[in-house]
Amino acid sequence: MSWEVTTVVDNGSMSATASQIPFVEYLVLDDGAPHLVAHECTQCGARFFDRRNACASCFGDEFKTVSIDTEGEVCAFTIVAFAPPGVEVPFVAAVVDCGGTTVRGNIVNCPPDAEHVTLGMRVRLTTTSVGVDEHGVEAVNYAFELA
Numbered sequence: 001m002s003w004e005v006t007t008v009v010d011n012g013s014m015s016a017t018a019s020q021i022p023f024v025e026y027l028v029l030d031d032g033a034p035h036l037v038a039h040e041c042t043q044c045g046a047r048f049f050d051r052r053n054a055c056a057s058c059f060g061d062e063f064k065t066v067s068i069d070t071e072g073e074v075c076a077f078t079i080v081a082f083a084p085p086g087v088e089v090p091f092v093a094a095v096v097d098c099g100g101t102t103v104r105g106n107i108v109n110c111p112p113d114a115e116h117v118t119l120g121m122r123v124r125l126t127t128t129s130v131g132v133d134e135h136g137v138e139a140v141n142y143a144f145e146l147a
């Protein structure tokens with residue numbers, strides 16, 4: 001029995017071709033600073049992150065794409081202590097009011113406790129790496145950090 005040994009040389013070229021893809025459809029990475037977009041009902045102004053056939057508020061069926069403020073205020077949060085294997089705990093899951101639009105996201109770059117995370121705290125959008133595939137493409141998600 002013999003083993004064939006293959007030497008893989010990493011010449012650093014990966015970084016030149018590496019690209020990023022957003023982890024969620026409504027995170028925009030390739031148009032200025034990272035930001036979120038929503039579908040806004042043209043009749044009543046209700047905003048939805050997922051694609052809708054009709055507005056849940058007024059049943060209107062026309063939407064336009066709008067950019068969401070990248071800064072906001074924490075209006076609810078919970079500290080998650082239990083999660084599936086592979087998910088680092090504890091972490092802070094929050095609801096953030098971004099200029100009137102409610103956005104769910106985790107609070108990062110901050111100790112996950114009630115001393116450091118408070119209601120009404122000002123936060124801003126940031127991005128986190130979810131992982132990199134074998135082609136060097138990085139999946140990027142959004143989160144919030146102290147503004």
Ligand SMILES: [Zn+2]
Nearest residue numbers: 041044055058
């Ligand atoms: Zn509507």
